[in-house]
Amino acid sequence: MKVLIVLGISAAIAFTAVFFSFLQTGKDVVFEIEDNCITEAIQKASNLVDYATQYALKRNIQGKGIASPTSLLTFSKFPEQDSQDISQAAERMEMSIQVLKQKVCKKYKRSLHPTDHLSADLLTMIANISGCLPYMLPPKCPSNCLANKYRLITGACNNREHTRWGASNTALARWLPPAYEDGLSQPRGWDPSIRYNGVRLPLVNWFFSQVREVTRKIIHASNEAVTEDNLYADIIMVWGQYIDHDISFTPQSISRTSFLTGKECQMTCERQNPCFPIKVTTNDTLSKGVDCLPFYRSSPTCGTGDHSILFGNLSALIPRQQINGLTSFIDASTVYGSTSNVENKLRNLTSEEGLLRVNSKHRDNGQEYLPFTDRVPSPCAQDSNTSEDERIECFMAGDSRSSEVTSLTAMHTLWLREHNRLARALKAINSHWQAETVYQEARRIVGALHQIITLRDYIPKIIGQDAFNQYIGLYKGYDPTVNPTVSNVFATAAFRFGHATIQPIVRRLNAQYLNDPELPNLHLHEVFFSPWRLIKEGGLDPLIRGLLAHPAKLQVQGQLMNEELTDKLFVLSNNGSLDLASLNLQRGRDHGLPGYNDWREFCGLPKLETQTDLNAIITNQKVTEKIMELYHNPSNIDVWLGGLVEDFLPGARTGPLFACLIGKQMKALRDGDRFWWENDNVFTEAQKNELKKHSLSRVICDNTGISDVPVDAFQLGKFPQDFKDCSTIDGMNLEAWQEIFQEEEMCGTPKHVENGNFVYCSESGESTVTYSCQHGFQLQGEEQLTCTNKGWNFQAPVCIDINECENEINPPCSPTAKCINTKGSYKCLCTEPYKLAEDGRTCIDSTF
Incomplete structure (x- = not known):
C-alpha cells in the first residue's frame, strides 16, 4: 500500500518544480520510503539537471547580436518536444544514480551502490518520478485497415512484433558492445591515467583529449588544397547529407552547465556531464585565449547507462546509449517530420489538396519556399544591408538542420515543392479524395522516391557495385527478422565520410551554366545559416546549377577536410569557431564507439598491427606516419578517421570498412522496412513501373526554372553536351494512381468530422x-x-x-509558466519580467 501511495503521488505531480518545493519545505506531501537518503539524492539530482536546463534556456534568450558557432550548433541540434522530454528524463535518471553512488547514507554507513538493498518497487518509483518509465513501454499500435496502408509518422509499429524498431526517439542500434572506460557511460579519454594497448600517452600528445591535434596534423587542408572529383557532381555530397538527415539525428544535452559543479561548459576544461571539452593548444588558430572548445555530450536514452539496472537483470547492466530523434527509415522525414507534433506544424490543414505549409512572405519566381521557424528570433544570419524589421528567419522543415547551409536548404525546398506538386496533381485526377488521402498518397510517393534515388542512384556510386552486390544485393522482400534501426557506428562514423567531400566554395550559375557577376562565388562559411541568401540572391536555380555543373571535392588522404570546416565551422563573425573533424572524433568517443580494428574484424577485414600493415591499405605513407605518431597503435585509431583514410575500393568513394558498414546499414533499412516501395501491396505493379522512371533530375525539372539537366544528377558532365532538355527527362505518369470512384450506394459518403x-x-x-x-x-x-x-x-x-493543460503526469508548460488551452494546442504564458524560453514552455527572468 505504501508503494502504491508513493507511485500515485509521483505520477500526479510528475516530478515538477512544485514537487521539489514540497520536498524542500516538507509541506502538503508525506513521503514514507525506505530511506530518506534516497529521496534527497533523487531530489538533488533532478534539481541539478533542471537547473542546468533552465540556465541554458536563460542564456539562449539573453543572447543578442550575431550568434556564436556554439549557439548555432545548439539551435540545429535542439530536440523537438518529444525528444526534449525523453532526454531530460534520462538525464534526471542518470544523475539520480550518480548522486546515490556518491552520497553516504546513514543506514548503510557507506556510499550507496544502486544495486544495494533497493527493492523493485522503489526502483520503479525512481524511474516513474524521473519521467523515464513511460518511454520504456511499447507503443500502442493501431489495428485498423490503414495500419497496412500508410506508415506512422513516428515509424513505430512498422514491425508488428518489435514495435519500436526504427521508431523515432528510441536508441540507436549497437552492432558491437560499446567501449566506455567504466564499461557503462564514461567516454575514452575521460581519465588520462588509463592505458590503451599498453600506452599511456604523454600529456602533450594525449590524443584521447586532444582530438584537435588529430585534426591539425592529419585531417586539415587549406581551401586551395582541393582535388576535384572527375566523376561526380557536387550535388552527390548534398544528397548524402540530406539522406543522413532523413535517418539519424542525435540531440545533444539541452543543459549547458555541469550537473554536479554548475560550471559553464564554455568556461571550463573540466570533464563533468554533460561537458566533454575539446583541448586546444596555445598556438592553435581556434584557441583565442581559451584552453578548450565546448562540447556537449549526446543525451542518453532511458533504460541505458548507470540507470539501466531499473529495467533489466541487475547483473547485466546496459551501457549508455544515445537517442535517434528521427525515424530510421528512408521515409522522407526530412519533409514530414518524425513526430505528430512536428508533422502538424508542417501541414497546411486548411487545404483540401493535402498540401504542406509554405512561406507566406516570400516566393522564388512564383515557386514556394519553406516556412519560417516558429522559434523566433532565430539565430540565422541577416543581410547587413537590411533593417531588423526585415529579418529572414531560419526555415522550418521535417529536420531541424535544414538551414545549416544553403545547398541543404535547397534540397529541402525541392522536396517541399515536389510534395505539393504531386498533391495537386493527385487531387486533380481523384477529385473524390479527401485531403488526408491526398496527403498520405503524396507522402508515400515522395518517400518511395527518396528510397529509389538513394539505393539505385547514390549508394552504388559510394560503395562501388561489387560491395553493393556483396552487402546489399537484390531485393527479396520484407524480412520481419531484420532490425532496421540505424546503428550508432553508421550515424556517428561511417556515414560522416561525406564531410571529406565538401567543397570550400559555393558556386551560383546563370541559365547558360556560366558564372554570374551579380552572384559571385562564396566561401562555405558565408552561407552557414544564411537563408537570406536564397531569398535575396537569386533563389534556388543558380545554386542548384552550381551543384549540377561543378565537381564534388574528392576525398584524398592528404586533403581530408578544408579549413572552412576545420577552422570556420558556423562562423558568422569573429566570435569563435568550431571544428567539424574534432566534433566527429569527440562524438565517436562520447558514444562509446569501439576502435578501428574492432570494426575491421566485425566486417571480416584483417586486423592491422603495425605501420607496415597500415601502409598496405593507405597509399599516402606520410598520413600513416602521422597516425602512428599520435595513436601509437592501429587499434587506438578512431573508427571515423580509420575508415576515412583507407584507399578507395574500385569504382567507389569509400574504402572497404565504410563500404561494409554503409552496405550493411542500407540493406537493413531496405529489408527491415514493411513499407519499402518494392514490397508487396505497397504500390501496384503499374505504380512501381512509373516510380522507376522518376529521378532527382526530374524533380529538379518539375520544381525549378531550370530547363537543362544531366540525365543522372550525380554524374558530372559539361554543359551543354552532357545536359538534356527537361522535356526529354523521363518521369512518372500519375494516371497509375487514378481511382474509379463509385460511391457506396447503400451507405453514401461518410460524414465529415470537424478537426x-x-x-x-x-x-x-x-x-x-x-x-x-x-x-x-x-x-x-x-x-x-x-x-x-x-x-x-x-x-x-x-x-x-485535448486540454493539454490538464495533463499532470507530463505537463506541457513548466511550473514557471501559465498554461492556456487553445483549440488543438496550448500556450505557455509568462508575466513580466519573465520571457518564454526557446523551448516554448519555460519562463526565464530576462533581467537576471
Whole structure:
C-alpha cells in the first residue's frame, strides 16, 4: 500500500518544480520510503539537471547580436518536444544514480551502490518520478485497415512484433558492445591515467583529449588544397547529407552547465556531464585565449547507462546509449517530420489538396519556399544591408538542420515543392479524395522516391557495385527478422565520410551554366545559416546549377577536410569557431564507439598491427606516419578517421570498412522496412513501373526554372553536351494512381468530422472508412466504420479538443509558466519580467 501511495503521488505531480518545493519545505506531501537518503539524492539530482536546463534556456534568450558557432550548433541540434522530454528524463535518471553512488547514507554507513538493498518497487518509483518509465513501454499500435496502408509518422509499429524498431526517439542500434572506460557511460579519454594497448600517452600528445591535434596534423587542408572529383557532381555530397538527415539525428544535452559543479561548459576544461571539452593548444588558430572548445555530450536514452539496472537483470547492466530523434527509415522525414507534433506544424490543414505549409512572405519566381521557424528570433544570419524589421528567419522543415547551409536548404525546398506538386496533381485526377488521402498518397510517393534515388542512384556510386552486390544485393522482400534501426557506428562514423567531400566554395550559375557577376562565388562559411541568401540572391536555380555543373571535392588522404570546416565551422563573425573533424572524433568517443580494428574484424577485414600493415591499405605513407605518431597503435585509431583514410575500393568513394558498414546499414533499412516501395501491396505493379522512371533530375525539372539537366544528377558532365532538355527527362505518369470512384450506394459518403479526416480503405472485400483526428484532438467514438446492407455500422465519431493543460503526469508548460488551452494546442504564458524560453514552455527572468 505504501508503494502504491508513493507511485500515485509521483505520477500526479510528475516530478515538477512544485514537487521539489514540497520536498524542500516538507509541506502538503508525506513521503514514507525506505530511506530518506534516497529521496534527497533523487531530489538533488533532478534539481541539478533542471537547473542546468533552465540556465541554458536563460542564456539562449539573453543572447543578442550575431550568434556564436556554439549557439548555432545548439539551435540545429535542439530536440523537438518529444525528444526534449525523453532526454531530460534520462538525464534526471542518470544523475539520480550518480548522486546515490556518491552520497553516504546513514543506514548503510557507506556510499550507496544502486544495486544495494533497493527493492523493485522503489526502483520503479525512481524511474516513474524521473519521467523515464513511460518511454520504456511499447507503443500502442493501431489495428485498423490503414495500419497496412500508410506508415506512422513516428515509424513505430512498422514491425508488428518489435514495435519500436526504427521508431523515432528510441536508441540507436549497437552492432558491437560499446567501449566506455567504466564499461557503462564514461567516454575514452575521460581519465588520462588509463592505458590503451599498453600506452599511456604523454600529456602533450594525449590524443584521447586532444582530438584537435588529430585534426591539425592529419585531417586539415587549406581551401586551395582541393582535388576535384572527375566523376561526380557536387550535388552527390548534398544528397548524402540530406539522406543522413532523413535517418539519424542525435540531440545533444539541452543543459549547458555541469550537473554536479554548475560550471559553464564554455568556461571550463573540466570533464563533468554533460561537458566533454575539446583541448586546444596555445598556438592553435581556434584557441583565442581559451584552453578548450565546448562540447556537449549526446543525451542518453532511458533504460541505458548507470540507470539501466531499473529495467533489466541487475547483473547485466546496459551501457549508455544515445537517442535517434528521427525515424530510421528512408521515409522522407526530412519533409514530414518524425513526430505528430512536428508533422502538424508542417501541414497546411486548411487545404483540401493535402498540401504542406509554405512561406507566406516570400516566393522564388512564383515557386514556394519553406516556412519560417516558429522559434523566433532565430539565430540565422541577416543581410547587413537590411533593417531588423526585415529579418529572414531560419526555415522550418521535417529536420531541424535544414538551414545549416544553403545547398541543404535547397534540397529541402525541392522536396517541399515536389510534395505539393504531386498533391495537386493527385487531387486533380481523384477529385473524390479527401485531403488526408491526398496527403498520405503524396507522402508515400515522395518517400518511395527518396528510397529509389538513394539505393539505385547514390549508394552504388559510394560503395562501388561489387560491395553493393556483396552487402546489399537484390531485393527479396520484407524480412520481419531484420532490425532496421540505424546503428550508432553508421550515424556517428561511417556515414560522416561525406564531410571529406565538401567543397570550400559555393558556386551560383546563370541559365547558360556560366558564372554570374551579380552572384559571385562564396566561401562555405558565408552561407552557414544564411537563408537570406536564397531569398535575396537569386533563389534556388543558380545554386542548384552550381551543384549540377561543378565537381564534388574528392576525398584524398592528404586533403581530408578544408579549413572552412576545420577552422570556420558556423562562423558568422569573429566570435569563435568550431571544428567539424574534432566534433566527429569527440562524438565517436562520447558514444562509446569501439576502435578501428574492432570494426575491421566485425566486417571480416584483417586486423592491422603495425605501420607496415597500415601502409598496405593507405597509399599516402606520410598520413600513416602521422597516425602512428599520435595513436601509437592501429587499434587506438578512431573508427571515423580509420575508415576515412583507407584507399578507395574500385569504382567507389569509400574504402572497404565504410563500404561494409554503409552496405550493411542500407540493406537493413531496405529489408527491415514493411513499407519499402518494392514490397508487396505497397504500390501496384503499374505504380512501381512509373516510380522507376522518376529521378532527382526530374524533380529538379518539375520544381525549378531550370530547363537543362544531366540525365543522372550525380554524374558530372559539361554543359551543354552532357545536359538534356527537361522535356526529354523521363518521369512518372500519375494516371497509375487514378481511382474509379463509385460511391457506396447503400451507405453514401461518410460524414465529415470537424478537426478530423477520413480515408477509404477496403479490406477483405468490405468497404471501410477510417477516421483520424488532427494533432491536439482525440477521437471519440468508433475509429473504423464498415458499410453493411443497413448502412454504415456505426455513427461517425467526433474529434474532441485535448486540454493539454490538464495533463499532470507530463505537463506541457513548466511550473514557471501559465498554461492556456487553445483549440488543438496550448500556450505557455509568462508575466513580466519573465520571457518564454526557446523551448516554448519555460519562463526565464530576462533581467537576471
